[in-house]
Amino acid sequence: MNLIETKGVHHAYETPMGPLPVLAGLDLAIPESSFCAVVGPSGCGKSTLTRLIAGLLIPDEGEVWLDGAQVKSPRKTVGMAFQNPVLLEWRTILENVILPLEIVAPGMPRKQRVDRAMELLDMVGLTGFENKRPSELSGGMRQRASLCRSIVHKPRVLIMDEPFGALDAFTREDLWQTMRDLRAAEPFTGVLITHDLRESVFLGDQVVVLSDRPARTQHVLDVTLPADRTLDILYTPEAGEMLHELRDQIRIAQNRNEAA
Amino acid sequence: MNTLKKVGVPIVSIVIFLLFWEGLVWINDWPKYKMAAPSDLPDAFWKFRWLFLEMGWQTLWRTVIGLVLAVLVGGALGMIMGLSQIFRGALYPLLVGFNAIPKATLVPVIALIFIGQHDFNTVLMAVMISFFPIAVSVSIGLSTLEPEYRDILRALGASRFTIFRKIALPKTLPEFFGALKVSVTLAFIGTNLVEIVSPHGRGLGALFKSGEINGNYPLMFAVLIALAILGIVLYYLVVIFEKIFAGWAERPQT
Ligand SMILES: Nc1ncnc2c1ncn2[C@@H]1O[C@H](COP(=O)(O)OP(=O)(O)OP(=O)(O)O)[C@@H](O)[C@H]1O
Ligand SMILES: [Mg+2]
Numbered sequence: 135m136n137l138i139e140t141k142g143v144h145h146a147y148e149t150p151m152g153p154l155p156v157l158a159g160l161d162l163a164i165p166e167s168s169f170c171a172v173v174g175p176s177g178c179g180k181s182t183l184t185r186l187i188a189g190l191l192i193p194d195e196g197e198v199w200l201d202g203a204q205v206k207s208p209r210k211t212v213g214m215a216f217q218n219p220v221l222l223e224w225r226t227i228l229e230n231v232i233l234p235l236e237i238v239a240p241g242m243p244r245k246q247r248v249d250r251a252m253e254l255l256d257m258v259g260l261t262g263f264e265n266k267r268p269s270e271l272s273g274g275m276r277q278r279a280s281l282c283r284s285i286v287h288k289p290r291v292l293i294m295d296e297p298f299g300a301l302d303a304f305t306r307e308d309l310w311q312t313m314r315d316l317r318a319a320e321p322f323t324g325v326l327i328t329h330d331l332r333e334s335v336f337l338g339d340q341v342v343v344l345s346d347r348p349a350r351t352q353h354v355l356d357v358t359l360p361a362d363r364t365l366d367i368l369y370t371p372e373a374g375e376m377l378h379e380l381r382d383q384i385r386i387a388q389n390r391n392e393a394a
Numbered sequence: 395m396n397t398l399k400k401v402g403v404p405i406v407s408i409v410i411f412l413l414f415w416e417g418l419v420w421i422n423d424w425p426k427y428k429m430a431a432p433s434d435l436p437d438a439f440w441k442f443r444w445l446f447l448e449m450g451w452q453t454l455w456r457t458v459i460g461l462v463l464a465v466l467v468g469g470a471l472g473m474i475m476g477l478s479q480i481f482r483g484a485l486y487p488l489l490v491g492f493n494a495i496p497k498a499t500l501v502p503v504i505a506l507i508f509i510g511q512h513d514f515n516t517v518l519m520a521v522m523i524s525f526f527p528i529a530v531s532v533s534i535g536l537s538t539l540e541p542e543y544r545d546i547l548r549a550l551g552a553s554r555f556t557i558f559r560k561i562a563l564p565k566t567l568p569e570f571f572g573a574l575k576v577s578v579t580l581a582f583i584g585t586n587l588v589e590i591v592s593p594h595g596r597g598l599g600a601l602f603k604s605g606e607i608n609g610n611y612p613l614m615f616a617v618l619i620a621l622a623i624l625g626i627v628l629y630y631l632v633v634i635f636e637k638i639f640a641g642w643a644e645r646p647q648t
Contacts, residue, residue, distance in 0.1 A: 190548060207551065208550065212550070216542050222561065224567075
């Protein structure tokens with residue numbers, strides 16, 4: 135069964151120059167506990183897509199389904215992570231991670247909250263940093279903390295908008311592995327927006343290529359790699375073929391732009 | 395070593411300042427009715443010590459109450475303007491216009507409206523002169539909140555009030571305290587303005603005026619110094635509150 139589904143989603147923003155169509159016929163089908171990586175030209179509407187799935191935005195046309203119900207407003211079973219870790223400077227790392235629990239589970243005992251947060255911080259290698267302020271951490275560590283916060287309340291769906299986009303190449307690869315380990319330990323279904331094709335193949339079970347704005351689903355690639363991937367797998371011929379296929383699709387998406 | 399630096403540097407700078415002042419009076423050979431020297435001040439303080447205590451207290455409580463009200467009024471206006479674009483458009487020009495009016499011109503106006511209400515008038519002036527920076531800083535802090543900060547809670551279905559309490563409000567605190575430090579000084583100007591100008595005023599401003607009427611220059615300068623001391627005390631009180639509530643905004647010094 136598909137946990138996330140979008141059917142013929144159309145959306146336009148109101149701008150001073152009139153409506154700006156951003157999504158035009160976007161279809162996604164993401165099975166439970168799988169990972170869907172979304173790539174597409176810059177500015178094509180990827181962030182808009184994440185806001186639609188999260189229920190922060192209602193599409194002009196078409197439907198967004200989540201866990202068997204049509205999305206009409208935000209819901210507690212969703213976690214979000216952004217390119218910018220958006221940690222609250224006045225809270226320690228631990229208190230930052232706990233934040234969603236204060237909203238989603240106001241009655242949860244303090245000790246249970248702390249235990250849950252510490253468990254996640256341990257998984258991403260931040261044990262010992264729980265009492266530090268965000269400004270005392272490196273960019274990669276902040277993004278790890280942000281990931282912990284986005285899944286601390288055990289969401290059914292994790293929506294990530296280029297979470298590793300601002301990191302250097304080595305830190306990014308580190309975090310890919312962290313993400314893979316988190317996936318193995320926590321049961322969530324993921325939507326990962328990215329502009330890194332290798333990232334999409336390493337983390338995704340399917341990769342969706344969006345066309346240029348207004349975006350529609352241009353191509354869907356099923357990633358046929360084993361689940362327990364290591365970074366080396368990116369250098370196998372199978373992965374190379376997929377990367378080529380994606381590269382070609384991106385080129386098509388961009389060409390359409392030049393022609394128009 | 396560090397605390398020595400922290401306490402020592404300001405003390406040394408104050409001593410140098412007093413020496414410079416004393417030297418200036420001495421070199422120019424100014425008589426007491428032209429310019430008092432720091433060495434004249436202890437006498438003046440001692441002679442009028444009870445008046446200083448009483449008037450100082452008057453000025454202090456009025457200023458503090460004025461500040462508290464300015465925080466409430468300025469904070470409320472700032473929140474309204476920060477959260478609603480319509481109110482921002484409506485109130486901003488009014489506030490800027492009001493703030494541009496020299497407050498001295500308002501003294502006779504409020505004195506006529508609230509005849510004889512010296513305490514009330516003094517506090518009112520302190521509020522009117524000091525709420526503006528607070529209103530502006532709070533409104534800017536709230537209206538420039540990055541959407542992503544809102545979204546991390548909105549995506550969980552949190553109410554607007556929860557988002558305000560957990561994110562917007564704490565995030566605005568450093569700007570609020572920055573403005574409050576400016577407002578402290580302004581509030582003193584407000585109280586003293588009314589105290590000096592009112593015919594039967596009380597407080598340090600009134601003491602200053604009586605010094606002027608009696609040609610007692612050392613007393614006048616002593617009042618100024620007393621005001622400076624009160625200002626410093628209140629300012630550092632705000633700094634302490636800032637450390638407690640918004641200390642996280644302080645970058646570690648390098
Ligand atoms: N609130 C808004 N009002 C008007 N236009 C908007 C709004 N948000 C986004 N847009 C426009 O919609 C288009 C798609 O934006 P979106 O952020 O979804 O793209 P994106 O694919 O995430 O871009 P990027 O690759 O740069 O992250 C852009 O042209 C953007 O300028
Ligand atoms: Mg984006």
